Amino acid sequence: MATEENVYHIGKPFAAMDDDVMRPIEAFPTKLWWGAFGVSAFAAAIGLVTIVYSWFVGLGIFAINNPVGWGFFIVNFVFWVGIGHAGTLISAILFLFRQKWRTSINRAAEAMTIFAVIVAAIFPLIHIGRPWFVYWAFPYPNERGPLWANFRSPLLWDLFAISTYFSVSLIFWYMGLVPDFATLRDRFERYKARSKVGQFLLQVKAIAYRAMALGWVGSAKTWHHYEKMVMILSALATPLVLSVHTIVSMDFATSVIPGWHATIFPPYFVAGAIYSGFAMVMTLMIITREVFKLKEYITLKHLENMAIVILVTGMMVSFAYTVEFVMAAYSASHIEQYAFINRIKGPFAWAFWIMFTCNVVSPHFMWFKKLRTNIKVLFVISIVVNIGMWFERFVIVIISLHRDYLPSSWDSYDPTWADYAVLVGSFGIFFTLFLMFIRTIPSIALAEVKADETNDALAKHH
Amino acid sequence: MLSIAEIKRGLFSYEEATSGYVASFKSAADLLKAAEKTKQANVKLFDCFTPCPIHGLDHAMGLHRSWIPVLTFLGGIMALILGLSYITFIDVFNWSIVFGGKPFFSWPAYIPILFELTIYFAAVFTVVAVLVLGRLGFINRKLPAAGVTSDVFAIWLGDANLSKADVERILSGLPADIKEIQ
Numbered sequence: 001m002a003t004e005e006n007v008y009h010i011g012k013p014f015a016a017m018d019d020d021v022m023r024p025i026e027a028f029p030t031k032l033w034w035g036a037f038g039v040s041a042f043a044a045a046i047g048l049v050t051i052v053y054s055w056f057v058g059l060g061i062f063a064i065n066n067p068v069g070w071g072f073f074i075v076n077f078v079f080w081v082g083i084g085h086a087g088t089l090i091s092a093i094l095f096l097f098r099q100k101w102r103t104s105i106n107r108a109a110e111a112m113t114i115f116a117v118i119v120a121a122i123f124p125l126i127h128i129g130r131p132w133f134v135y136w137a138f139p140y141p142n143e144r145g146p147l148w149a150n151f152r153s154p155l156l157w158d159l160f161a162i163s164t165y166f167s168v169s170l171i172f173w174y175m176g177l178v179p180d181f182a183t184l185r186d187r188f189e190r191y192k193a194r195s196k197v198g199q200f201l202l203q204v205k206a207i208a209y210r211a212m213a214l215g216w217v218g219s220a221k222t223w224h225h226y227e228k229m230v231m232i233l234s235a236l237a238t239p240l241v242l243s244v245h246t247i248v249s250m251d252f253a254t255s256v257i258p259g260w261h262a263t264i265f266p267p268y269f270v271a272g273a274i275y276s277g278f279a280m281v282m283t284l285m286i287i288t289r290e291v292f293k294l295k296e297y298i299t300l301k302h303l304e305n306m307a308i309v310i311l312v313t314g315m316m317v318s319f320a321y322t323v324e325f326v327m328a329a330y331s332a333s334h335i336e337q338y339a340f341i342n343r344i345k346g347p348f349a350w351a352f353w354i355m356f357t358c359n360v361v362s363p364h365f366m367w368f369k370k371l372r373t374n375i376k377v378l379f380v381i382s383i384v385v386n387i388g389m390w391f392e393r394f395v396i397v398i399i400s401l402h403r404d405y406l407p408s409s410w411d412s413y414d415p416t417w418a419d420y421a422v423l424v425g426s427f428g429i430f431f432t433l434f435l436m437f438i439r440t441i442p443s444i445a446l447a448e449v450k451a452d453e454t455n456d457a458l459a460k461h462h
Numbered sequence: 463m464l465s466i467a468e469i470k471r472g473l474f475s476y477e478e479a480t481s482g483y484v485a486s487f488k489s490a491a492d493l494l495k496a497a498e499k500t501k502q503a504n505v506k507l508f509d510c511f512t513p514c515p516i517h518g519l520d521h522a523m524g525l526h527r528s529w530i531p532v533l534t535f536l537g538g539i540m541a542l543i544l545g546l547s548y549i550t551f552i553d554v555f556n557w558s559i560v561f562g563g564k565p566f567f568s569w570p571a572y573i574p575i576l577f578e579l580t581i582y583f584a585a586v587f588t589v590v591a592v593l594v595l596g597r598l599g600f601i602n603r604k605l606p607a608a609g610v611t612s613d614v615f616a617i618w619l620g621d622a623n624l625s626k627a628d629v630e631r632i633l634s635g636l637p638a639d640i641k642e643i644q
Contacts, residue, residue: 015612139548148557151553152568157574157575164578167585167586168585171589179611186609214598214601215601215602218514219509219510219596219597220497220509220510220511220516220520221509221596222476222596222598224520225530225596226592228530228531233585240578240581450514457490458494458516
């Protein structure tokens with residue numbers, strides 16, 4: 001593995017690494033950052049205003065109706081939950097498999113997980129119509145009878161899965177940040193403010209980072225427990241992340257709608273989630289390394305590895321599509337068969353073919369070393385894949401719902417301005433959070449990078 | 463067999479570096495040697511401070527295996543048992559109602575929720591255990607030596623009977639920068 005180590009070896013003094021990683025936090029943001037932040041915040045505002053407006057006038061402003069009662073809400077929900085999965089895969093599963101290349105990208109990937117789950121959670125919240133009653137879903141002794149949540153319902157499973165996933169990802173991420181917050185805390189002495197306001201803000205920041213660092217001094221006795229914790233949380237997060245999209249897929253698979261009632265759904269959804277999540281990590285990593293000069297930490301080799309993961313999971317997804325069609329053909333159920341004919345030839349066939357082109361065809365460019373080491377190609381493919389994965393959820397939700405058993409109940413689905421506004425808003429919220437993250441939190445897991453460098457050097461000595 | 467005293471020592475091994483001597487190094491390899499020498503010199507109260515975890519340092523310092531996995535297991539198993547009892551109470555006794563022709567106690571349908579509860583409490587117990595056993599949360603704690611959160615590797619020797627000459631003798635041959643702390 002000697003050659004492998006050299007690829008990810010940074011070989012800089014630790015103090016210089018601190019400077020590199022903390023630069024985005026310490027320097028005044030560039031014009032590029034302000035531009036990106038302005039656009040994202042504006043998009044977020046469009047979405048949030050629409051959501052608040054819907055609380056005043058009701059869900060009628062969205063296109064959901066019979067028979068498509070789920071509409072964009074569930075499309076977006078499944079899309080964003082899926083995006084989150086790559087972060088956990090990188091931080092937990094690749095850790096358990098001792099994949100060293102994960103070290104420098106895992107912090108940002110996990111931040112992406114948390115923001116994606118926050119964005120995803122917005123959609124069921126709007127969809128229930130009266131979000132202020134969301135606490136009714138929790139099984140607590142209440143004044144409404146004995147009236148409890150239904151533990152046999154996949155929708156309740158989903159609530160538990162998403163809340164657990166969010167909480168565990170958040171504490172895992174935060175605990176990973178503690179040593180880096182300590183590094184940042186101890187750099188505050190060197191800063192000087194030019195004005196009184198600046199001085200005040202600097203003090204507020206110093207106190208905030210001091211609090212978040214939890215009094216970390218890097219004691220070996222703390223590291224000793226801490227390292228065990230990282231191992232255990234990875235081992236817990238691994239089945240957790242697989243369970244989350246499994247349970248999301250059960251929202252569909254435990255129903256009797258043609259096109260949904262299939263046992264392939266859990267693995268198919270998990271593969272799709274990793275596929276789209278890695279594409280999103282790639283988009284974000286390319287932007288981060290270019291804008292914040294972190295090319296030594298997020299190398300071409302990292303991007304190439306991600307491209308290979310995209311290729312593999314893309315083929316898994318293609319395989320699942322094929323299985324769906326074969327099973328429908330073999331099912332001897334003309335309703336099931338029609339559901340799939342309707343996908344490729346029905347009124348929403350354009351959505352199916354967009355999905356097919358983006359998800360089945362585009363990853364195959366990654367077979368070629370020349371293409372998967374070309375940043376521009378990677379950037380385009382990563383966005384194309386996510387367009388495809390959004391349309392996959394559109395195909396599953398909309399096409400299956402708009403025509404099921406009774407032709408007399410068939411209807412179309414025509415998204416309104418409000419649906420598009422919330423979709424745009426979801427991207428706005430996600431990118432706003434990510435841009436703020438880069439400016440306030442060390443975006444590379446510094447302590448882990450240092451550990452890899454130190455322990456590689458120690459291993460060579462012995 | 464483990465004695466209660468041994469378990470206690472394993473659990474609450476953390477000591478605040480408030481007095482004694484701190485030796486700083488520029489490399490992890492030197493710190494590893496220093497930790498071994500300190501242990502061989504039979505110093506009772508000592509700890510190392512590093513910017514990143516270092517393989518073999520816990521062994522060199524003679525630290526007991528971490529008890530964290532045991533606490534993780536306790537958290538998980540507790541959540542599983544309590545969760546199952548609660549759901550059984552609700553579905554079988556408090557609100558027994560037939561859903562989709564399933565029995566009141568339909569355990570296969572409970573698996574997802576019980577699984578999530580187990581993971582959640584196992585994770586929370588793990589993190590709380592690290593905060594307690596690793597003695598985190600005391601935000602005004604002073605750094606024992608400058609730079610240990612950046613690029614300095616330090617060892618603290620805290621036994622009351624040690625003089626600076628003793629520390630120099632223990633760490634002889636290593637490029638140590640020794641300072642007294644009060």
